[in-house]
Amino acid sequence: MGASNVVTRFAPSPTGFLHIGGARTALFNYLFARHHGGQFQLRIEDTDRARSTEPAIAAILDGLEWLNFEWDGPVVYQFARAARHAEVAHQLLANGHAYRCYATAEELEEMRAAQRAAKQPMRYDCRWRDRPAGDAPAGAPFVIRLKAPRDGSVTIDDLVQGPVTVANAELDDMVLLRSDGTPTYMLAVVVDDHDMAVTHVIRGDDHLNNAFRQLALIHAMGWSEPAYAHIPLIHGSDGAKLSKRHGALGVDAYRDDMGLLPEAVENYLLRLGWGHGDDEFISRAQAIEWFDLSGVGRGPARFDLKKLESVNGQYMRATDDARLVTLVTPRIETALGRNTTDADLDILHRSMAELKKRAANLNDLATSALFYLRTRPIPIDDGAAKLLASAAPGVLAQARALFAGINDWTAEGLEQQARHLAESSALKLGQVAQPLRAAITGSAQSPGLFDVMALLGRDETLGRIDDVLATITA
């Protein structure tokens, strides 16, 4: 690889959170740049002053940081470059590649209505394109439009979509500068990409059509064309456009609400629309080594929450216990309504290896850990209550008596005693273990019972059994 001049950029508009599709676009840009030893830059497209917000900017930066997509250089804020954009528009005006258009919004609406009625394509009809300067109404507001070529066609060798050709007649003269003098998105992207020396424009394929108009601008300025890669959008599980219902949420929702790991989200996103043989789990380093745009699928992929959760579960199991404890502790403290103590953290560390095998996300993990940390008497859930109600009479009391006298308070020692009790009472081990589990964990499901007892310790374990015994006799 070595040094290269590859420059990619992620250019979200801060009108909302960083959603999952944006995150994937960022990932592909990041991976492509790193693969080629180039630069990955971040540009905030905040030219829409009405819709751009500070919280949205913060959410985007936060999301990218969480996913660990490190960008190169300072963040470029597009609005700050408005003067430069206007300068280019005026340059185009001066050299005849652009013109003033005095059509009002109402006029244009009428024009479109007529086109719609006549089932004609809705395009600006170039009414001011060739009018002499003398026709200009004095003092009236105007926009500056690009004088785009009307004949011939343009072909883009899209790195994902392949060669795509569009006739120039299909394109109209887009607005460069609004009547208030501010630049449009079309102008701003082209100027910024050029000034930032972007070599590869990797973005959602909702921009594919825009690329042709942008190319006209690039040609008018005599600038060199970047390479384009338009990646398909992500769809919901029903094939429709991704909506909130499907998971078109901010990445913060994946982190906070769903409790997912960033590397799992990254892995899932990478595999959505891209593959490397039969590989399912791909590390960041491998992704950088293997990623290429030609491997990106051309059809939209559906978002599958089940698979994301599964991938996350795999990553959870592969994550070291200490990190999981750190990640899960705030959730546990919220559920418990108190801060964790050193003793709590100790038991979390020691139980984590077993707990993480049962959790697909941090929420599940937190929930499953609670019983270790609750103070007596612990709540007994419905499933556990049923187990206790149907337990063989006296098992709990017998087991309690047996455990009280045990010297070897280890998982092995406890299991041995439980097996003896089962045998001597002509019960299956499960008939002894399940009521005990219910009493000790308050649930019908838990990690191995004897490991749990060993971790909890003699006093706590016996106390919990006593608590239940007390309610039975009472």
Added chain:
RNA sequence: GGUCCCUUCGUCUAGCGGUCUAGGACGUCGCCCUUUCACGGCGAAAACACGGGUUCGAUUCCCGUAGGGAUCACCA
């Protein structure tokens, strides 16, 4: 509607003319492991949209049809 793009199991994908009686993963179902739940292991059902070509031979190439998607602003 115009233009552009896409089409392998329910979903994500492997496949880049013969290796395909189409592979992997998630999900589903069954079995095993087992003190529960998981984890893990084994196995099953499940796809080349349709119709024409090209070719000795098409999942792979071309053209239609159908279906899906994107886009048609003084938003980005």
